Every structure is written in C-alpha cells, then in structure tokens.
Amino acid sequence: MAEDPRKRVELLWGASERPSRGPKPKLTLEDIVAAGVRVADEEGLEALSMQRVAKELGFTTMSLYRYVPSKERLVEVMLDRASDGPPVFTGEVRDWREEIEAWVRALWAMYRLHPWALEAKVSAPPIGPGQLAWFEAALRPLAHAGLTDGELISTVMFLLGAVRELAGIAFGVERARAQAGISAAESEAGYDALLREFVDAERFPSLAKLVSEGAFAPSGLADEGVDLDLDFGVRRVLDGIEAYVAARRG
Amino acid sequence: MAEDPRKRVELLWGASERPSRGPKPKLTLEDIVAAGVRVADEEGLEALSMQRVAKELGFTTMSLYRYVPSKERLVEVMLDRASDGPPVFTGEVRDWREEIEAWVRALWAMYRLHPWALEAKVSAPPIGPGQLAWFEAALRPLAHAGLTDGELISTVMFLLGAVRELAGIAFGVERARAQAGISAAESEAGYDALLREFVDAERFPSLAKLVSEGAFAPSGLADEGVDLDLDFGVRRVLDGIEAYVAARRG
DNA sequence: CTAAAACTGTGTATCACTTACACGAAATAG
DNA sequence: CTATTTCGTGTAAGTGATACACAGTTTTAG
Incomplete structure (x- = not known):
C-alpha cells in the first residue's frame, strides 16, 4: 500500500x-x-x-x-x-513578461502534442526532470519580476495549474466535437443554445444576463475560445505582479 | 461511439x-x-x-x-x-474582491469535501446545474470589476482552472503523506531533500538558486503550502484586473 | 572450471470490472 | 382482458492488471 x-x-x-x-x-x-x-x-x-x-x-x-x-x-x-523539452532561453532576460507569455504558449503547445497528459491526474508537485525543466524555464524570466522566493514558487505553480486546466477543457471540447464531426462554430453555438435553454434568470441572474447579451454566441475566433481565456488570465496575473511589486517598493 | x-x-x-x-x-x-x-x-x-x-x-x-x-x-x-451548493450571496455586492476570495475559499472547501472530484478528468465547459451555480457565484461579484462580458467569462474560467489544479496537487500530496504516515513537515522536508539531491546548478540554475536559499525548506506553515500559492495567485489576478480596468479608463 | 546465484523474458492463471442480452414480473393503454 | 412497455435480475462475454513459477542466460565465488 x-x-x-x-x-x-x-x-x-x-x-x-x-x-x-x-x-x-x-x-x-x-x-x-x-x-x-x-x-x-x-x-x-x-x-x-x-x-x-x-x-x-x-x-x-x-x-x-x-x-x-x-x-x-x-x-x-x-x-x-x-513534458520534457521546454523552450530553452539563454543569455540575459530582456523582457520577462514577454518570456513568460512565450512559456505559456509553449506549455500549451506541449499539451496539444500530448493531450493525454491532461487526462492523467496530477497529485504531486513537480519531481521529475521533465517537469522541473518547465519549472526552471518559468523561473528564469520570472526571477526578474521582483518577487520573493516564496512568491516566485507560488506564481509558477499557479500558472502551471491554470494552463493545464484550461488546456484540458479546450482540448476536451475539441476532441468531443471532432468525434461528433461538427465545426468549432457549431460547437460554440451548441453551448450557447444549451445555456439559453437551461439558464433561467431567477436561478442564475448574472449568467442569464451574459447569455442574453450574446456573450457565449459564436465569435469569429471560434477555435480560440479557451485559448483567449488563458491569455487574458495570464496577462492579468502579470499585471498584478507588476502592480504588487510597484506597491511594495512604493 | x-x-x-x-x-x-x-x-x-x-x-x-x-x-x-x-x-x-x-x-x-x-x-x-x-x-x-x-x-x-x-x-x-x-x-x-x-x-x-x-x-x-x-x-x-x-x-x-x-x-x-x-x-x-x-x-x-x-x-x-x-459541486452543487456554492455560497449564495444576495443583496448588493459590497466588496467584489473580498467576495471572490471567499468564493475561492469555498471552492477549495468543496474540493476538500470531495477530493475524488479532482481525479476525474474535466473535458468540457460547465454544463450542469451544479457547475453553473459556481460560475454564477463568481460572476455576481466579478460583474462589479468593470470588465467586458468576454473578459468576465475568461476570468471565471481561469480561476476555476487554477483552483482545481492547485487543489489537486495539495490534496494529492496530503493523501500521499497520510498513506505514508508522515507529518506535513516531514513531507515538505522530503521534497526539499529531493530537490537538493537532483537539482544541479548547471541544468536548473534558477531552481538551484531557490533551493540553496531554502525556499523549499519546511516553513512553520507546512500544511498550507499550496493553499498559499493559490491565495497569492488569486490576489495577483485581482490586482491585475484592477490595474487593467484602471488603465483602460485612464 | 564449475556450480550457485541473480536476473531475464515467458506462459499461465486469477481477479476485478464494465457491459450486452434475455427472461419473468409489473403496470398501463385500449 | 390482453398486448405492450418497462423494471430488476441472472448469466456470460470481453478486457485488463498483475501474481507466480519456469526455463534460459550471465556473472562470480571458490
């Protein structure tokens, strides 16, 4: 046992x-x-x-x-x-934000290459060489952000988690619709229709407002839905780190 | 099929x-x-x-x-x-940041109650009543942050993902050490020792620096490690949203 | 050299699990 | 009433992980 x-x-x-x-x-x-x-x-x-x-x-x-x-x-x-083989940057870190965003994109690409990695449960911190390499790759640029050691670790863990989960949803949806043989736009329309049918304004007022405003309606960017969620989230984290560090210095 | x-x-x-x-x-x-x-x-x-x-x-x-x-x-x-039964707030939203943080804590608590929910793979956006209730619960306070509809959705998805993944790691570790019959401090010490043994400065320079500085050494807060990662990350996201909205209004 | 020891890949068997299918009992439509 | 539909059950098929013992292979103690 x-x-x-x-x-x-x-x-x-x-x-x-x-x-x-x-x-x-x-x-x-x-x-x-x-x-x-x-x-x-x-x-x-x-x-x-x-x-x-x-x-x-x-x-x-x-x-x-x-x-x-x-x-x-x-x-x-x-x-x-x-998960071996994260992008290896060497030399000086020029723009840590830019490098973190590149790191996120690379991690996303890795999951696209090995989508099954999203189905296996993760229940431990990174301990193997491959996973630590990703940790290292994030740490390098992030070390220039002005955080303490503990905050650095927290940030990397947080980003690793967010990327993994959003990739899981994105590729899960993608696979489901590939199996069903429908387009990305059709899939989004299906989700919108589902919400319109079941989300009533009494039980889910805020959601219902979004739905009625068409926030879930298929956009032209169909294929990039969750991808965009991730980009937005990551940028906010980076903004937040800058604001936090500035405030502490201030 | x-x-x-x-x-x-x-x-x-x-x-x-x-x-x-x-x-x-x-x-x-x-x-x-x-x-x-x-x-x-x-x-x-x-x-x-x-x-x-x-x-x-x-x-x-x-x-x-x-x-x-x-x-x-x-x-x-x-x-x-x-995942049914998120906290239901009614009335005006007084402090949206505070309410989001409470929501995160509640989600964390839900996963603590049903840790198996972290082992099942999630490969679809929220479609059931229980999951939509959580979506709704986050949306209500967040609607006061000044984001567009699309940004709102992105933020909620991002937070859902981050919480889930970090909870997965936290409870996974917890379970493993319960099975092994060791204390939280011992478990942290084990992780630290592992990193000290395998993380060499040539291959993982940034990580090695953290390790040597004792960033992974057991803290007094042992049991709250990943929990703290989450808190920090969430606060940065909220900071980032404020900064972003302020800049846009600016 | 030689025999014991350690280790390799294999064949067989067990056990746990999901799920298909057909049967007899129960409930309702007409 | 009786034909039809649905219920819970029993049986069985198929898949998969893995324990265990065996036969062949390599090394080393003496």
Missing part, C-alpha cells in the same frame, strides 16, 4: 544501478516509456494498456513489469518524459 | 419524462448518484465501481444501467452534484 517514494524518484530520474549478474536486458525503461507515449499520442490514454505497449515493442505483457512496477508508475514517467 | 450530447444534458438536468407503462422504478438517478458520491467520498474514486454502488443501494449491478448509460456518465453527474 505505502509505495516507496524513493523507488518512485529513482524511476523518474533513471537512477538505478544495473545488476551485475543475469542476462542483459533487451529493453530499457525509456524504450517502454517511448512506446507508451507513442500509443497515447496516437490513440489516447484509454487505449494505453500494458498489452498494447508490449505489442508495440514485440514483447510479452509481463516483460514490462521487469522495468516498471505498475501501470500507474509507467504513466507517471510518461508524463514526465512527455 | 458518438455519444448523444442531448442525452448527456438531459441526464445532468434531470429532464426526462417518466414512461407511463411498466413497473414503477424503485430507484432514481439521484439515489444512484448520491450513493456514488458517498462511496467516492469515503473510499475514493478508485473504489467506485458499479458493483460497489449497487451493493450500497441493495440492488444488482445491472439495475443501475436502467438509469445511467455508463459509468463514465454516472461520474459526470456525480461531479455536477458534488
């Missing part, structure tokens, strides 16, 4: 010594993880089974368990590996 | 007419959902199976399928019902 956290970290960081005896392994953890990511990328997390991954590699299901203690653990490593 | 979105919404809103023929149903959708929520609250989402819910009610597994098309759908309704 109580999973050894050490083992977990070792798996994530590839820090296990090869035993000296016994036959040479024909697989590696990274082979398995890569195969898993491939399957998940192409067929979704639902299609990911130990048997599916094993077939992908041409081995038996049970062979995987020599490298990975459980499917859950495998997915954990997959998550870390998929 | 292509699930009928209408059926989905009907289930969520309880909008289906009772057929006139046949025996009277001995169960209701809400009975089943309530039993599901009970199980999930006490034993987690993992323990939630159709058989477990059926046993809870004293019926056979298959009887549930007369009321719910699939387990996935059941969880969807459970999610909506669990």
Whole structure:
C-alpha cells in the first residue's frame, strides 16, 4: 500500500544501478516509456494498456513489469518524459513578461502534442526532470519580476495549474466535437443554445444576463475560445505582479 | 461511439419524462448518484465501481444501467452534484474582491469535501446545474470589476482552472503523506531533500538558486503550502484586473 | 572450471470490472 | 382482458492488471 517514494524518484530520474549478474536486458525503461507515449499520442490514454505497449515493442505483457512496477508508475514517467523539452532561453532576460507569455504558449503547445497528459491526474508537485525543466524555464524570466522566493514558487505553480486546466477543457471540447464531426462554430453555438435553454434568470441572474447579451454566441475566433481565456488570465496575473511589486517598493 | 450530447444534458438536468407503462422504478438517478458520491467520498474514486454502488443501494449491478448509460456518465453527474451548493450571496455586492476570495475559499472547501472530484478528468465547459451555480457565484461579484462580458467569462474560467489544479496537487500530496504516515513537515522536508539531491546548478540554475536559499525548506506553515500559492495567485489576478480596468479608463 | 546465484523474458492463471442480452414480473393503454 | 412497455435480475462475454513459477542466460565465488 505505502509505495516507496524513493523507488518512485529513482524511476523518474533513471537512477538505478544495473545488476551485475543475469542476462542483459533487451529493453530499457525509456524504450517502454517511448512506446507508451507513442500509443497515447496516437490513440489516447484509454487505449494505453500494458498489452498494447508490449505489442508495440514485440514483447510479452509481463516483460514490462521487469522495468516498471505498475501501470500507474509507467504513466507517471510518461508524463514526465512527455513534458520534457521546454523552450530553452539563454543569455540575459530582456523582457520577462514577454518570456513568460512565450512559456505559456509553449506549455500549451506541449499539451496539444500530448493531450493525454491532461487526462492523467496530477497529485504531486513537480519531481521529475521533465517537469522541473518547465519549472526552471518559468523561473528564469520570472526571477526578474521582483518577487520573493516564496512568491516566485507560488506564481509558477499557479500558472502551471491554470494552463493545464484550461488546456484540458479546450482540448476536451475539441476532441468531443471532432468525434461528433461538427465545426468549432457549431460547437460554440451548441453551448450557447444549451445555456439559453437551461439558464433561467431567477436561478442564475448574472449568467442569464451574459447569455442574453450574446456573450457565449459564436465569435469569429471560434477555435480560440479557451485559448483567449488563458491569455487574458495570464496577462492579468502579470499585471498584478507588476502592480504588487510597484506597491511594495512604493 | 458518438455519444448523444442531448442525452448527456438531459441526464445532468434531470429532464426526462417518466414512461407511463411498466413497473414503477424503485430507484432514481439521484439515489444512484448520491450513493456514488458517498462511496467516492469515503473510499475514493478508485473504489467506485458499479458493483460497489449497487451493493450500497441493495440492488444488482445491472439495475443501475436502467438509469445511467455508463459509468463514465454516472461520474459526470456525480461531479455536477458534488459541486452543487456554492455560497449564495444576495443583496448588493459590497466588496467584489473580498467576495471572490471567499468564493475561492469555498471552492477549495468543496474540493476538500470531495477530493475524488479532482481525479476525474474535466473535458468540457460547465454544463450542469451544479457547475453553473459556481460560475454564477463568481460572476455576481466579478460583474462589479468593470470588465467586458468576454473578459468576465475568461476570468471565471481561469480561476476555476487554477483552483482545481492547485487543489489537486495539495490534496494529492496530503493523501500521499497520510498513506505514508508522515507529518506535513516531514513531507515538505522530503521534497526539499529531493530537490537538493537532483537539482544541479548547471541544468536548473534558477531552481538551484531557490533551493540553496531554502525556499523549499519546511516553513512553520507546512500544511498550507499550496493553499498559499493559490491565495497569492488569486490576489495577483485581482490586482491585475484592477490595474487593467484602471488603465483602460485612464 | 564449475556450480550457485541473480536476473531475464515467458506462459499461465486469477481477479476485478464494465457491459450486452434475455427472461419473468409489473403496470398501463385500449 | 390482453398486448405492450418497462423494471430488476441472472448469466456470460470481453478486457485488463498483475501474481507466480519456469526455463534460459550471465556473472562470480571458490
């Protein structure tokens, strides 16, 4: 029941010594993880089974368990590996706001590449190399904003969370409508219609006002709805940080 | 494959007419959902199976399928019902910032009550009555901030996302350490130690700086770590909105 | 050298779970 | 009344995770 956290970290960081005896392994953890990511990328997390991954590699299901203690653990490593490769900026930070916005866009793009990463639950702070790389990438520019250490950490966590959740909704909707074979505009219209049908002014007065004003009506920007939510939110966070730091200095 | 979105919404809103023929149903959708929520609250989402819910009610597994098309759908309704009951303020909005912060705390509390709600993936905008109630509750105070309709929606989505994700991490960590039987301080110390071991200054310079400065060292506030991240982030968003609105009016 | 020890990939089996299907009982329409 | 519809149930199929023991492989102690 109580999973050894050490083992977990070792798996994530590839820090296990090869035993000296016994036959040479024909697989590696990274082979398995890569195969898993491939399957998940192409067929979704639902299609990911130990048997599916094993077939992908041409081995038996049970062979995987020599490298990975459980499917859950495998997915954990997959998550870390998929999130590897944030944009690496070097040199001086010119415009920290600009770089943070670029970081957000890059994170968004990563989730677009690996949408299954949004289906797996996250229940731990970043501990693997891939996730810490994203942390680092945000920290670099943000360190120029004038925050304390604790505030820096809070901000990064907050941004990581917001991006992930909004990406989850955005790609979820996208997938649903792709499956249903309707356009983005039709999908938005459907949402608008749903709200118009069920949101009554007595129970949901503020919402009803928005609905009646057409705030949920399909815009020309159909495909970018949630994307825009994110941009707006991120900019407000950055504004807020500037105002906060200015006030403290003031 | 292509699930009928209408059926989905009907289930969520309880909008289906009772057929006139046949025996009277001995169960209701809400009975089943309530039993599901009970199980999930006490034993987690993992323990939630159709058989477990059926046993809870004293019926056979298959009887549930007369009321719910699939387990996935059941969880969807459970999610909506669990998130019912946001704080209802009436009368004038006195201090919109204060009310938003109270709303965030209430949302946090709801997730604490139903932590399994954080394990289920969310892949759609709010469509059920419970989730829309939360939307409404945020909208009411926020409408006094001076934002456009679109900006209002973006802000609420952004906040919903951030709270959810940070709650997911916070309660995930909490659960893990409860299982491992260690204190919050020990858990924080473990994280700090992990970072100290693996974060090298070459690969993660900014992070390494924070680590060496003790930014991840256990604080006296141990139990409130992520909670604090959220507070800070939310306040920055609100600051940012004020600054943004002021600048536009400016 | 050789035998024991450690480790590999495999085959088999178990257990838990979702869900399809058909049956007999119950309720209503006409 | 009787035909129809819907209810709860029993049975069974299909999928998936993973425990366990086995046979072959490699290393090392002596």
